[in-house]
Each structure stands twice: as structure tokens, then as C-alpha cells.
Amino acid sequence: MVTATDAKLVYQRPESFSDAVTHYCPGCTHGVAHRLVAEVLDEMGLREQAIGVAPVGCSVFAYNYFNCDFVEAAHGRAPAMATGIKRVLPEKTVYTYQGDGDLASIGMAEIVHAAARGENITVIFINNAIYGMTGGQMAPTTLPGMKTTSSPYGRDVETAGYPIRMAEVLATLDGAGYVVRRSLHDPKHIRQAKKAIRLAFETQQYGLGFAMVELLSSCPTNWKQTPQDALQWIADHMVPVFPLGDYKVAPALAELRP
Amino acid sequence: MAKQLLKGNEAFAEAAIRAGLEGFFGYPITPSTEFLEHMAKRMPELGRAFVQAESEVAAINMVYGAACTGKRAMTASSSPGISLMMEGLSYIAGTEVPVVIVNVMRGGPGLGNIAPSQGDYNQMVKGGGHGDYSPIVLAPASVQEAIDYITLAFDLAEKYRTIVAVVVDGNVGQMMEPAELPPMRELPKEAPDWAVTGAQGREPRFLSSIYIDPKDEEVTNVRLLKRWLEIEANEVRYKEYDLEDAEIIVIGFGTAGRVASSAVRLARQEGIPVGLFRPITLAPFPYQRIEKLTKQAKTFLVVEMNTGMMYDDVRLAVKGKVPVEFYGRLGGVVPLPDEILEEIRRVAASPAKDQNGHVRQSWLKRLEKVMRGEQ
Numbered sequence: 001m002v003t004a005t006d007a008k009l010v011y012q013r014p015e016s017f018s019d020a021v022t023h024y025c026p027g028c029t030h031g032v033a034h035r036l037v038a039e040v041l042d043e044m045g046l047r048e049q050a051i052g053v054a055p056v057g058c059s060v061f062a063y064n065y066f067n068c069d070f071v072e073a074a075h076g077r078a079p080a081m082a083t084g085i086k087r088v089l090p091e092k093t094v095y096t097y098q099g100d101g102d103l104a105s106i107g108m109a110e111i112v113h114a115a116a117r118g119e120n121i122t123v124i125f126i127n128n129a130i131y132g133m134t135g136g137q138m139a140p141t142t143l144p145g146m147k148t149t150s151s152p153y154g155r156d157v158e159t160a161g162y163p164i165r166m167a168e169v170l171a172t173l174d175g176a177g178y179v180v181r182r183s184l185h186d187p188k189h190i191r192q193a194k195k196a197i198r199l200a201f202e203t204q205q206y207g208l209g210f211a212m213v214e215l216l217s218s219c220p221t222n223w224k225q226t227p228q229d230a231l232q233w234i235a236d237h238m239v240p241v242f243p244l245g246d247y248k249v250a251p252a253l254a255e256l257r258p
Numbered sequence: 259m260a261k262q263l264l265k266g267n268e269a270f271a272e273a274a275i276r277a278g279l280e281g282f283f284g285y286p287i288t289p290s291t292e293f294l295e296h297m298a299k300r301m302p303e304l305g306r307a308f309v310q311a312e313s314e315v316a317a318i319n320m321v322y323g324a325a326c327t328g329k330r331a332m333t334a335s336s337s338p339g340i341s342l343m344m345e346g347l348s349y350i351a352g353t354e355v356p357v358v359i360v361n362v363m364r365g366g367p368g369l370g371n372i373a374p375s376q377g378d379y380n381q382m383v384k385g386g387g388h389g390d391y392s393p394i395v396l397a398p399a400s401v402q403e404a405i406d407y408i409t410l411a412f413d414l415a416e417k418y419r420t421i422v423a424v425v426v427d428g429n430v431g432q433m434m435e436p437a438e439l440p441p442m443r444e445l446p447k448e449a450p451d452w453a454v455t456g457a458q459g460r461e462p463r464f465l466s467s468i469y470i471d472p473k474d475e476e477v478t479n480v481r482l483l484k485r486w487l488e489i490e491a492n493e494v495r496y497k498e499y500d501l502e503d504a505e506i507i508v509i510g511f512g513t514a515g516r517v518a519s520s521a522v523r524l525a526r527q528e529g530i531p532v533g534l535f536r537p538i539t540l541a542p543f544p545y546q547r548i549e550k551l552t553k554q555a556k557t558f559l560v561v562e563m564n565t566g567m568m569y570d571d572v573r574l575a576v577k578g579k580v581p582v583e584f585y586g587r588l589g590g591v592v593p594l595p596d597e598i599l600e601e602i603r604r605v606a607a608s609p610a611k612d613q614n615g616h617v618r619q620s621w622l623k624r625l626e627k628v629m630r631g632e633q
Contacts, residue, residue: 002479033494047457048456048457048458048459048493049456049458050456051454051456052448053323053457054424054466060468063464063466063610066534067462068456068457068462068465069455069456069457069462069463069464070454070463070464070465071323071326071353071454071460071465071466072464072465072467072468073319073322073323074322074345074346075320077316077319077322077346080311080315080316080317080319081319081320081322081323081326082323083283083309083316083320083326084283084307084309084319084320084321084322084325084331085310085323085324085327086280086305086331087281087307087320087324088280088281088324088327088331089455089456090326092277092455092456093456098316109312109313109315109316110312110315110316110319112312113311113312117309147482155280164457175548187310200617207606212512216408224544
């Protein structure tokens, strides 16, 4: 029989994660991404130093789920708002949490210039190839041929263009210190995603410039799939279009790698 | 500190720094660019934040972020740039953080031109961004006033956690005048109790303009309105010249008001009982004071560098008790003292009777004669 004194705590809710019940749909990977960020904030002892910037989109209520100071940006403007905060409070840890419509469509100018300036902020970028909150419209990352409510015949690249690979785009900028793409479709990839999130916060701590982790994520509701099928769909359909990998790693960071 | 010869934009910028500005975020646009250039030079010297943003959209959102930390933050721009900032200003209003903006107004609509104009009156005074809010709007008419009111702007913004817009035109922004700068203020050591600074040893805070439950938004709208009513009760400012025995009262703000003051002096020399009322706060607008002046005034003459935007507010104040005449120049054309003197003489000779919406039509006829060089 195991007594209370023998019990060893091996798993608990991170302190940086609030007690709120999230509004996310069953099977959505936002919850996983939130938890990874919260675990990293705890492990690095950053909760009381951190200021998060929530986007407009499904994660608009992110500020309810993190147990740290937060602000809520206008659609796409999180990197600009984070710039304003970081420039006047350079000793604090500032991070944005943005979806693909927010970051890669309406906020394209803000994210590109934040990276180009080498703003010392951390960006968590959720790429699920669709607009979730408004009910499943075509995103800048929607795959060719993919059906959404605003591309009901499938994304026609002749008229609606091609998906944008943000990690590759931002990695070309000299201000970027750490830009990688990971996926949340299985435990192995989730563990890799967590390591990347940690490095993205370390990039900021060491003052190595702009850091972004792009996370391939599922949207079972708007993809009209079961949670299980949605995760498999990431592996089968998204990963080939958005290859996982390290697109920019500042040399000083490479030495920190586990 | 002694008077120096100072250029408008640079003087405002330096006054903002001395008022405790800790973050400036802007984008170049004529005729406000010297503001940005002065900040680019001075803010790094003082170890304070300066960013030339990728757009006015980004600039105002940087201001928004910096303001959420409780530090004094601002931007300066000109009409088309201010239009781009309206989204961010609405969010700032909804989040109730203090922000100061300067609009060096130019001719419009559209790209317009870079000449002095007052065509942004409605945009600035009535809010401009979406949703239900009212910013404080200050209208200096000289370099010294611009210096004084930018300091006031920061104090009011903080006191009421609101947006304060300082509106000038290219004349005030570009002209050089003797003026005196205030001493450098010390920066506050503590952040205000609402600011987002990292939740060290306290409960987390969050700042947002989102109130997803309409009942909560209504509570917010009521709070904003009550604050505005307090501002209306306490912060109305104006200047009066030669009003003691004035039967004709000219009303103009900013550059138009300043040009009108020359015309009023000339008219006085001709024995016309005329005075000048110059609103300093365009919002809150001095409705009550103007209504009180209807007891002595036989006619008001509103002079603006737009099609009569403040004129409508003056009519609201006057409530039809006496006639309100109008004279405006448009598109970046500044009225000359002689033009306004001519208007004062005309009003003195034959006071207006017609107040049924034909005031603009009769003004247009006179304006078109002036434009053709016939008057």
C-alpha cells in the first residue's frame, strides 16, 4: 500500500496555467499548445516576469487561461503591441500567441517587421490552415484544394493563391534569432514542440532577437473530422506542405540545445 | 527657462519628452515628420524607447502596448496617417489606457495635400474610430500653446485614462516662434495600479477592450460616459479677446482663430464692436459658455479651415437664439486677415436673418467670388 508520504508528485497543472475551463472544441490542439507554454514559463521561472499578448481568433480568450499578466491586441497587431511593451519594459518576457489568419494574413506587415527589427519577443504561431472562430473560412495557410466555407469548391490556386510558409519567410530576415516549425499531432512531436518553445523563450532571455515557433495544429470542428482523424490529417496532409524543421537558429542558441 | 526661437513640431516633441514621455512610435508623414525626427535624435540620448514603425497601423498599436505598462506613450502624424490609426485608437479607448496623439492636419480628403487644414475636425472631435467613446481634443494656435497643451495632454490622459488628441495644422507645426520650454520632469518610479508589468507578487492583470457579454460592455459604455461627463464638467477651456462690449463674436480655433484675431483688431480700429472666442478644448466643446454669450452677441461669425464642422457645434450651443454666420477656406488654403475683416464688416453692416440652412449656400457664393479673385 502506498501511503501519502511515499507519493511522489510527477504531474500537475502548471502554475502558469489558470484554473479556467477553456472554451476550445474537443480535440483542438490549442489546449496542448497552451499547456506547453505554461510548462515552459514555470520551468524557466518566468511567470511573474511574463506579459502575454492575445490575438483575435480562437485564442482571443488566451488571457483567461494563463496565470500571468496579459493584454488583448487588435486582429494581427499583437507583434506591434508586444514591441511597444518590450521596448519600454525590456527586462520583462513578452510573448504573443497568434493564429494563422491573425499572423499570416491581416498581421503580415506587423510580424515581418517585428522579425526584421529583431524585436526580442517570443511568438507562438498556431497554424491549423483555417479560420476557426469565424466558422471555417479559407486562411492564408489553407492547403491547395482544401474545402472551407469561403473556398467551397476547394482552394483554387488560380484565383486564391497558395499557402504561405511563415517559418521559411521569416527565417530569411537577419533580425530573426530562432524560427522553427513543429507539430502537435502525436506525443513525440509534442515533446519536440515543447523543447522548441523553451528555446524560443531562451532566445528572448539571451537577447538573441525575434523567436517564433510555428505549430501545426488541428481544427476537428471546421475540418469536419474526428479529433483522431484530424491529428492524422496533420501528418498526412499538412506536414508535406509545411515541412517540420529548424529554419533559423542563431549560432549562440545552437550551443544551448539539449 | 528663457524664450528660444523654436519650430512648432520640434518644440512639441521636446515638450512631450520633458513631460515624461517614455515611448514614441511613429511613421514619417508631411507635415508632421520633424516630430518623428526630433524623437529619433532625443529619445535614444535619454535611454527612452523610439521606434520608426512599418506603418501608422503598427505605430498606434506600439503606443497601445507601451501605454498598457503605465508609461507615457505617444505618436504624432498627419491626416491620412491618423485615419490609419483609428482602429488602434478605438481599442485604446475601449481599454481605457492613457495615450496622447498629435495630428498635424493637412488638406483632404484622400491624399489631398500637405497644406494647413482643419478638415479633420469631425474625425478628431467626434471620435473617429468605431464604437462609443469621446477623446479630449486640444487645439493650440501658437508654438507656445502647443508646448503648454502637450504637457496638459499627458496629465489629462493619465487623470482620466483617456485619449487626448492635440490638433494643429501645418502652420503651427512648421512655423518658428519665440517660446519657452518647461523643465524636464522626473520619471515616475512606480507604475499605476492598473498597469501590466508582470505579475510579480500580485494577482495577474489583463488589459483589453473585449467585453463579450453585452451587459458587461454596457457597464463599460456607462463608465466611459460618466467619465466623459466629468471631463465636460471640469476640463472645458477657451480664450476670449475683446468680448466685453462685443456685439459680433467671431469664433475660430487654431490657425483660423489666430488669423481671426488679427482681423478683429483691424475691425476694432474701424470702431466695429467685435471680439473673438477661441475654443482650446474642441472636445469637450464650450457649449455652455457660447450659449451664455448669446445674451450679448447679436451675431456669431464662425471662421474655419473646413466646410463648417465646428460651425455645427456652435449652432448646437447657440440654440437658434441669434444668427450664426460662417466663413471658411478649404483644401489647405489659409484665410487672410483681410478676408475675415471683410466678413466682419459685412456682418456689421447687415446682420444675418436667414438661419434656415442657407448659411453655407450664401457663404459658398461669397467664397466662389474670392476664389475667382473678384473680391
